[in-house]
Each structure stands twice: as C-alpha cells, then as structure tokens.
Amino acid sequence: MSTALKLENLSKTFEVGKRMFRPPKAMVHAVRPITLEVEKGETLGIVGESGCGKSTLARMLVGLLDPTEGVIEIDGAALDNADPSEFGKKIQYVFQDPISSLNPRKSIKQVMEAPLKHLHGMDKVTRDARIREIFASVNLREEFLERYPHEFSGGQAQRIGIARALAADASTLILDEPVSALDVSVQAQVLNLLEKLKSDLGLTYLFISHDLAVVEAISTRVAVLYFGTLVELAQAEDIFRAPKHPYTKLLASSAPVVGRPLTNPEGKATDLPDPLNPPKGCAFAARCPKATDICRQSPPPLAVPTGEAGAHQVACYHPLEEGEQIFG
Amino acid sequence: MTFLKLLIRNRLAAAGAVVMALVLLLALITPILPLPDPDVTNTSNRFVKPFSEGHLLGTDHLGRDLLARLMYGTRLSLAVGIAAAIFAAIFGAAIGIIAGYFGGKTDNIIMRGVDMLMAFPYILLALAIVAALGPGLTNALIAVAAVNIPFFARNIRGVTVGIAHKEFVDAAKLAGEGHLRIILTEILPNVIPVIVIAMSTTIGWMILETAGLSFLGLGSQPPQADLGSMLGEARSALITNPHTSIVPGVMILIIVMAINLLGDGVRDALDPRLRSGALTRPRPSTAVARTSEIPKPRETGTMVLTDLETQFHVGQRVYKAVSKVSLHVEPGECLGVIGESGSGKSVTALSIMGLVASPPGVITGGSARYDETELIGAPYEKLRRYRGDKVAYIFQDPLATLHPLYTVGDQLCEAIRVHHKVSKKEAWQRAVALLKQVRIPNAEGRAKVYPHEMSGGMRQRVGIAMALANDPDVIIADEPTTALDVTVQAQILALLNDLRKERGLSIIFITHDFGVVAQLCDRVAVMYAGRIVETGPTQAVLDDAAHPYTRRLIACVPELGEGRRELHAIPGLPPAVDKLPAGCAFAPRCDKADALCQVGTIELEGNGTRAVRCIFPETKLSEDVA
Numbered sequence: 042m043s044t045a046l047k048l049e050n051l052s053k054t055f056e057v058g059k060r061m062f063r064p065p066k067a068m069v070h071a072v073r074p075i076t077l078e079v080e081k082g083e084t085l086g087i088v089g090e091s092g093c094g095k096s097t098l099a100r101m102l103v104g105l106l107d108p109t110e111g112v113i114e115i116d117g118a119a120l121d122n123a124d125p126s127e128f129g130k131k132i133q134y135v136f137q138d139p140i141s142s143l144n145p146r147k148s149i150k151q152v153m154e155a156p157l158k159h160l161h162g163m164d165k166v167t168r169d170a171r172i173r174e175i176f177a178s179v180n181l182r183e184e185f186l187e188r189y190p191h192e193f194s195g196g197q198a199q200r201i202g203i204a205r206a207l208a209a210d211a212s213t214l215i216l217d218e219p220v221s222a223l224d225v226s227v228q229a230q231v232l233n234l235l236e237k238l239k240s241d242l243g244l245t246y247l248f249i250s251h252d253l254a255v256v257e258a259i260s261t262r263v264a265v266l267y268f269g270t271l272v273e274l275a276q277a278e279d280i281f282r283a284p285k286h287p288y289t290k291l292l293a294s295s296a297p298v299v300g301r302p303l304t305n306p307e308g309k310a311t312d313l314p315d316p317l318n319p320p321k322g323c324a325f326a327a328r329c330p331k332a333t334d335i336c337r338q339s340p341p342p343l344a345v346p347t348g349e350a351g352a353h354q355v356a357c358y359h360p361l362e363e364g365e366q367i368f369g
Numbered sequence: 370m371t372f373l374k375l376l377i378r379n380r381l382a383a384a385g386a387v388v389m390a391l392v393l394l395l396a397l398i399t400p401i402l403p404l405p406d407p408d409v410t411n412t413s414n415r416f417v418k419p420f421s422e423g424h425l426l427g428t429d430h431l432g433r434d435l436l437a438r439l440m441y442g443t444r445l446s447l448a449v450g451i452a453a454a455i456f457a458a459i460f461g462a463a464i465g466i467i468a469g470y471f472g473g474k475t476d477n478i479i480m481r482g483v484d485m486l487m488a489f490p491y492i493l494l495a496l497a498i499v500a501a502l503g504p505g506l507t508n509a510l511i512a513v514a515a516v517n518i519p520f521f522a523r524n525i526r527g528v529t530v531g532i533a534h535k536e537f538v539d540a541a542k543l544a545g546e547g548h549l550r551i552i553l554t555e556i557l558p559n560v561i562p563v564i565v566i567a568m569s570t571t572i573g574w575m576i577l578e579t580a581g582l583s584f585l586g587l588g589s590q591p592p593q594a595d596l597g598s599m600l601g602e603a604r605s606a607l608i609t610n611p612h613t614s615i616v617p618g619v620m621i622l623i624i625v626m627a628i629n630l631l632g633d634g635v636r637d638a639l640d641p642r643l644r645s646g647a648l649t650r651p652r653p654s655t656a657v658a659r660t661s662e663i664p665k666p667r668e669t670g671t672m673v674l675t676d677l678e679t680q681f682h683v684g685q686r687v688y689k690a691v692s693k694v695s696l697h698v699e700p701g702e703c704l705g706v707i708g709e710s711g712s713g714k715s716v717t718a719l720s721i722m723g724l725v726a727s728p729p730g731v732i733t734g735g736s737a738r739y740d741e742t743e744l745i746g747a748p749y750e751k752l753r754r755y756r757g758d759k760v761a762y763i764f765q766d767p768l769a770t771l772h773p774l775y776t777v778g779d780q781l782c783e784a785i786r787v788h789h790k791v792s793k794k795e796a797w798q799r800a801v802a803l804l805k806q807v808r809i810p811n812a813e814g815r816a817k818v819y820p821h822e823m824s825g826g827m828r829q830r831v832g833i834a835m836a837l838a839n840d841p842d843v844i845i846a847d848e849p850t851t852a853l854d855v856t857v858q859a860q861i862l863a864l865l866n867d868l869r870k871e872r873g874l875s876i877i878f879i880t881h882d883f884g885v886v887a888q889l890c891d892r893v894a895v896m897y898a899g900r901i902v903e904t905g906p907t908q909a910v911l912d913d914a915a916h917p918y919t920r921r922l923i924a925c926v927p928e929l930g931e932g933r934r935e936l937h938a939i940p941g942l943p944p945a946v947d948k949l950p951a952g953c954a955f956a957p958r959c960d961k962a963d964a965l966c967q968v969g970t971i972e973l974e975g976n977g978t979r980a981v982r983c984i985f986p987e988t989k990l991s992e993d994v995a
Binding site: 090091100103104105126129133134136137138141142143144145146147155156159160194195196202205208209224225226227228229230232233236251252253254255257258259260261277278281282291292293294295296297298299300301302303304305306307313 | 535536537539540541542543544545546547550554555558559709710824825854855856857858859860862863864866881882883884885887888889911921922923925926927928929930931932933934935936937938939940942
C-alpha cells in the first residue's frame with residue numbers, strides 16, 4: 042500500500058483582534074501540529090465536536106486555507122496551492138451543505154462543466170460524454186442537468202456535489218460532514234453510494250463527521266480530534282468498542298443508543314476550554330476523572346502505549362484499559 | 370414572469386411605470402414632433418403667457434418656445450441622469466466587488482478611499498470636479514457619476530462579502546476557476562439584482578443632481594436646454610413670469626416622482642426577503658378556518674390534540690402539512706414525535722399555540738385542548754396568556770431565539786414579568802434560581818452575560834430555563850438538541866428528564882433521532898407526510914415496529930458498536946405534501962405495497978396503546994403486545 046495523503050506537523054493559528062502596528066491581541070491554535078498518513082484506498086474518519094478544528098483541517102488539505110506550519114503531501118508530492126488548476130486534480134472536497142455549495146444562478150450542467158473545462162481542458166463533446174458517465178455512476182438522471190439548484194432536495198443536491206468532486210478526477214476526496222444535513226433515510230443512500238464509488242474508482246476518503254455511528258460504519262481507521270489536537274487514532278472497529286483516550290470514551294458513552302438508559306456520563310455541565318486562554322497541558326484534563334499533575338503540566342504525545350503492540354495510538358498519560366469505566 | 374406581476378400588483382409603482390414610459394416615449398420622439406427650434410431667439414416675443422397662439426406653454430426671456438425647450442431639455446436631462454447612473458453603477462460595482470471579494474488589505478485601502486470621497490458634501494465634491502474639468506454637460510455627468518460611486522461601492526461590497534464566503538465560491542476555486550472567472554461567473558450574477566435595486570432608487574436623485582449643476586450654470590451651456598439650466602435662466606423672472614420656472618419645475622417633479630415610485634416597486638419585487646412575504650405582516654396567531662365541527666377529544670391528558678389539520682395556502686397550491694393528527698400527553702409523560710424533514714412534526718407543534726405564520730398557514734380543523742380549554746380558534750389575548758405560562762416551547766437554535774442585545778438574566782426577568790406581577794429584583798432572583806435549576810455553573814455571574822458569550826450547550830440551558838420560567842404544565846421541545854454536540858446533548862437530555870420527574874411536566878419532544886426517543890420518551894408517534902403512521906410505547910415500537918416505514922427508518926440509523934458495514938436505505942423520496950397520493954403516502958417507496966394501498970384513506974387503527982396506519986402491518990398488534 043502506498044500513501045495517498047501525508048500530513049507532517051500541520052498546524053493552523055488564527056490571529057484574533059488584529060491591530061495595525063502592534064502584534065494581534067491573541068493567537069488561537071485551531072489545529073495543533075498533526076502528523077498523519079492516509080493509505081491509498083483507505084477511508085480515514087475524523088471525529089470531533091464543534092470547535093475541534095476538523096473543518097479548518099479539511100480546508101487546509103484542499104488548499105482553501107494556508108497552513109501556518111507543516112507540510113501536506115499528496116501522492117508523494119508536496120501540495121502547491123499556488124495553482125488551483127493543478128491541486129484540484131489531486132484532491133477534491135465535498136461540502137456539508139449541499140444546496141449552498143451550488144451557485145443558485147448556475148444550471149447543474151454549468152456546475153458540472155467547470156472542473157472538466159478548467160482542470161482538464163476538455164472540449165464540449167468529451168465533456169458531455171464524461172458528465173453522462175459521472176451522472177450514471179451517482180444515479181442521477183440526465184434531465185437534471187438543465188435545472189437549477191433550488192429545484193433539488195438535499196439528497197439529490199449532495200449527489201450533485203459528489204458528482205462535481207468526481208468530475209475533477211482526483212483520487213482523494215475530503216468529505217466534510219457530507220450527510221449531516223440529510224434525513225436518515227437519505228443519509229444511508231448517500232453513504233452507500235460513497236462506498237460503491239470508492240471501490241469502483243479506487244478512491245481515498247477523508248471522512249469528517251460529528252456522528253460517531255456514521256463514521257464507524259464507513260471508515261477503515263478513525264482519528265479523534267479534541268480542541269485542535271489529535272487524541273486517538275485506531276481501527277474503526279476498535280476505537281469506540283475499546284477506546285483508550287478518556288475523551289473518546291466520553292464521546293462513545295454520550296451517543297444516544299437505542300436500548301441504553303439515558304445518562305449524563307459526566308454528571309455535570311461542562312464546557313470546552315477557552316481558546317484564548319488554552320490550558321498548558323492536556324486540553325481534556327479539566328474534564329477527565331483520571332487527570333493527574335503531569336496531565337496539567339505538558340500535553341501528552343500521540344503514541345502507541347508502552348508495552349502494547351499494534352497501531353492503536355493515543356495521546357494520554359493514563360490510557361484506558363479495555364472495559365474500564367470512568368464515566369457514569 | 371413573476372417579477373412583472375409583482376411589480377404591477379404595486380399600484381403606485383405601476384402608476385410610476387406608466388408615467389415614466391410616457392415621458393421616455395415623448396423624449397424619444399421629440400425630434401420628429403412638429404416643434405419649433407428650441408434655440409431660436411425672438412426677443413420681440415419675450416415672456417408670452419402659456420396657452421397662447423403658436424406657443425402652447427409660452428416663451429422664455431429670449432422669446433424661445435418653452436414647449437420645445439422643455440421637450441429637448443427633458444431628453445437631455447434624462448440621458449445625462451441615466452448615463453450617470455450607469456457609469457456610477459459600473460464603476461461602483463466593480464470597486465465594491467473587488468474590495469469585497471479580495472478582502473483584507475485590498476478591501477481596507479479601497480474602502481478607506483471611498484470613505485474619504487463620502488466625507489465631502491456631495492455638491493462641494495461635484496463643484497470641485499467641475500471646477501477642475503471645466504463647465505459642460507459631459508463634465509457635469511462625470512461629476513455626478515463620481516459623486517455616486519461610493520454609494521454603489523459600499524452597497525455592493527457588503528453583498529459581495531456575504532457571497533464570497535459561500536461554499537459555492539470555494540467549490541469554484543477547487544474546480545480550477547481563476548479570480549476573474551469567479552468574479553464574473555459566480556459573484557456577479559448574484560450581485561446584479563442588488564445593482565439594479567440600487568440603480569432604480571438613485572436614478573431620480575442623479576437627475577436632480579445634474580439639474581442642480583446645470584442650475585448653477587456648470588452643466589449644459591447656453592443655448593442648449595436641459596431642465597436645470599431652464600430653471601436657472603428663469604430664476605430672474607421668478608416673480609414677474611412664474612410660468613418659465615413652473616414648466617421645467619413640474620417636469621422635474623413628475624420625472625423624479627415617477628422614477629422613485631417605480632424604483633421602490635422594483636426593489637420590493639426583486640428583493641428576495643420582501644418577495645417571500647416579509648412585508649406582509651404576520652398575524653399574532655395562526656388563522657383558523659374550520660371546515661368541520663370541533664371534534665370531541667377521544668383521549669385524556671394535559672394536552673390533547675384531536676384530528677388537527679394545518680395547511681399552507683400559497684397561491685393556488687394547498688400544502689397539507691398536518692392531516693388529522695391526534696396526540697395526547699399525560700402529566701409527567703414524555704411523548705416523542707419522530708419524523709423526517711417535511712413530515713409535519715414541527716408544524717404540529719407550532720399549531721398548538723397558534724404559532725404557525727399566517728399567511729400562509731391556516732388551521733383548517735381539529736382541536737387542541739389544554740386542561741379542558743380549547744386552544745384552536747381561541748382569542749389572541751387568551752392564547753397570549755397561555756403562551757409561555759402554561760405551555761412553553763424550546764426551539765432548536767437558542768442563538769436565534771435569544772435576543773442578542775439583552776443579557777440572559779434580563780430576558781428571563783422579562784419572561785417572568787410578562788405573566789406575573791413581581792418586582793424587578795424578585796424576578797432577577799427567580800431568574801438566577803432558574804439558571805441554577807438548569808445546572809448552569811456560576812449562575813449569578815452567567816445571568817449578566819449576553820447570549821453570544823455562551824457556548825451552544827449553555828445557551829440551550831438558558832432556553833430551557835426560559836421555558837421553565839413560569840412553571841408550565843406542558844413543554845413542547847422542537848429538536849432542542851439537534852444543533853448540539855453529543856456530549857452536550859447527553860447533558861441536556863438528562864436535564865430535561867430530571868426536570869420532568871421533579872415537576873411532573875408533560876413534554877412533547879420533537880426529533881428525528883431514534884436514539885434520543887429511545888432514551889427519553891415513554892411513548893412515540895411516527896409521522897410521515899403530515900400523518901401519524903404509527904404510535905405506541907417507545908420500547909414496543911422500537912423492538913417490533915408495525916409500519917413498514919418505521920421499521921425501515923429504524924434500520925437506516927447506524928448504531929454505534931456494529932463496526933464497518935453497509936447501511937439500509939429507503940429508496941426514493943417522501944412525497945410533496947401538495948401532491949399527496951391517495952391511500953398510503955409511503956406506498957410508492959414500500960416493497961409490501963399493492964393496489965389496495967393506493968386507494969381511499971387508510972385509517973390509523975390499533976389495539977390498546979398501539980396503533981398503525983397500514984393494511985399489511987409488519988407485526989400483529991394484539992392486546993398483549995400493548
């Protein structure tokens with residue numbers, strides 16, 4: 042297996058309260074240095090709550106946002122976002138809100154033609170043939186091409202968004218909450234379509250979502266983000282069944298599950314740390330029942346816990362044993 | 370075309386359009402009309418009164434025919450005014466789009482320049498420009514256009530900033546489009562309506578400004594006539610021969626009035642916010658137009674809905690959002706109403722207290738009884754007394770429901786004092802106590818902050834505190850946790866559950882999430898296309914769903930802990946509620962459906978506590994199941 046996407050110490054810092062002649066009032070570390078590799082043909086799920094930096098990460102990967110530090114490599118070559126028509130062929134993005142990602146004043150045909158024209162320079166005949174081919178693969182009828190975005194339901198619009206991403210012929214797709222705006226019955230249709238496209242076209246996915254069950258169902262591996270930091274990375278079938286980071290454990294036990302009694306795992310109201318005044322050590326320490334002094338002193342590195350084999354990485358000084366209960 | 374229809378419906382705008390069309394037509398055909406030369410002087414014939422032989426509107430101080438001068442002058446003034454508006458719109462829009470699209474330093478430099486232009490009084494600026502370029506109509510045109518560029522630039526920049534951050538612009542970047550192409554094909558088409566609106570409201574103003582410059586002798590030069598210079602020349606004879614001033618003055622009045630009325634109409638017809646009915650003032654409670662008697666309640670409880678029907682009447686179309694929905698909730702009970710978007714679950718909830726916007730919403734039948742009182746069709750004053758006091762709502766987005774300019778404590782106080790005569794101090798104490806009840810840490814301090822300073826979870830706690838403020842008997846919660854993260858959702862659900870047990874609250878909980886329903890609700894009603902298709906105790910429905918829709922919907926939901934797998938999907942889409950099929954609305958998507966499912970009306974039938982609207986239920990509902 043070769044590497045499709047490689048991030049090395051990728052980070053993003055936003056300046057808050059810019060001033061003309063003095064340094065900005067504060068710096069917010071939206072994404073702290075992340076090192077990560079995604080294999081070809083893999084689906085890497087990225088899970089986290091609002092404000093954890095998952096969308097910032099996604100926008101950096103497709104060149105919509107410049108990283109503050111670090112390197113992104115796609116298929117072994119560093120990402121150069123100077124020329125949009127070059128990187129657009131390597132990596133594409135599927136947006137969360139399917140309707141607002143389509144220009145209300147462009148017909149679907151115009152939307153679909155843009156990447157074919159500007160990225161691949163195809164002539165009209167080739168373009169029409171390619172659009173037909175793509176539409177067939179995402180189960181959309183050709184008569185839709187003459188219509189405008191407001192005429193579509195969310196599920197149809199998201200298929201169009203996927204079709205547009207496919208038109209660029211990139212081998213890696215960043216899917217940013219692609220089903221969270223859809224109803225469950227439609228959500229399953231889109232997820233199954235994504236799965237089929239992946240195996241038919243040999244795609245690599247980075248699947249970002251806040252819905253643990255959806256991520257678990259579609260991913261090969263899952264990465265958990267908390268407060269801009271990668272806190273756990275493991276196989277999808279292990280990570281929620283046997284989480285090692287207390288935060289992952291909290292996420293897994295908070296998700297409403299049919300047949301499990303209602304609990305508030307933390308037993309109290311809690312908030313994320315203040316991004317303007319971030320904690321020195323582990324960001325989760327204030328909410329963590331296992332936190333000790335070292336946790337509050339310096340952030341733990343992401344690593345396989347000592348004495349363990351395998352690839353289950355966790356950024357925690359006190360990783361959980363399998364079956365250990367700390368909440369509720 | 371809807372635009373023209375909307376425009377003509379506005380009577381004043383239609384009148385403006387007719388007058389303007391007439392003036393434009395006359396201006397266009399002026400050269401072929403049998404008029405004397407407007408510039409030929411005849412000093413022996415000075416100041417001839419109007420309606421005299423050969424000179425319908427009389428003559429001016431040099432004996433020139435006023436009618437001819439008026440026609441040619443109008444022609445010139447209109448041409449200059451429109452040309453100036455077009456120039457100002459093109460340059461202003463270009464500046465605004467560039468500033469708004471690129472943002473940052475570019476935006477800062479451009480907009481500060483524009484601000485500087487705006488800081489000068491417009492007439493001074495125009496005078497300065499004309500002084501620099503020399504008098505003349507072309508230079509007056511340039512001056513008027515330049516003076517109006519900042520107005521366009523600011524307006525268009527504001528709109529562009531909003532559009533430049535839309536996802537479709539990002540998508541265009543990823544499709545390999547360059548900046549110029551994005552501006553021309555993505556941004557401009559979305560900005561054009563705003564440009565047209567801005568132009569339609571400023572053209573009249575620009576005609577006035579050009580006339581003003583000509584009046585001062587800086588625009589058209591003698592002997593050429595435009596409306597401003599005619600006024601200027603007539604000024605010295607204002608008292609002795611007022612008709613020479615009145616003629617051009619009235620024409621300016623007519624043109625500017627007509628253009629402004631038309632411009633307002635164009636703006637109203639083009640603005641999507643106004644078009645969607647923001648100008649039609651919604652009634653304080655939903656309109657009720659019963660087509661049948663008030664039905665007798667068939668169940669008991671704190672809140673009993675019987676055969677509730679709510680429709681949206683848009684033009685000729687009737688959307689049956691809620692069709693014959695019957696629900697009831699007992700004290701201390703939580704009833705879940707589950708359905709996908711468009712299933713009518715929220716409209717059901719809003720209909721109870723008459724909160725569906727009218728127009729277009731109309732309650733066409735049914736009853737909602739709270740404690741033996743009929744709410745549907747109740748007078749507004751009575752509904753208002755009950756709203757928030759006996760029956761309270763919790764909405765999905767607390768940021769949208771809390772007022773951004775008041776502290777949360779003040780808002781809670783207001784909610785209390787609307788229904789109870791208590792002092793401000795006492796209300797504040799109760800507000801703080803409420804915040805404590807919803808487990809907000811440091812309640813005294815948090816009462817003094819504004820909604821935007823709180824996290825989503827904390828805001829939703831305030832929303833719940835607001836609902837609890839007057840100790841209601843029924844709380845209607847419309848997707849209260851959908852916008853929240855899972856860890857926060859768990860906290861909020863646990864809180865609602867505690868409160869209901871402590872206070873014996875009845876909760877109607879609207880959601881699309883089976884996991885949430887399973888954990889919180891005692892009973893559940895499943896809605897599809899405006900009807901309840903299945904109802905029963907939560908556990909029984911989830912374990913052994915009777916309606917094929919319920920069963921397949923449950924199968925669609927991925928559950929945590931099952932690993933990687935293919936998900937079940939329901940093919941097709943829900944029907945549009947303005948075109949509901951006969952029989953079962955789910956039949957076109959159902960694999961068990963046959964011809965019987967697509968005729969007549971299928972009733973909600975059941976035994977004991979369970980009921981299903983299906984002739985081929987997945988499971989038999991016997992008394993022992995219930």
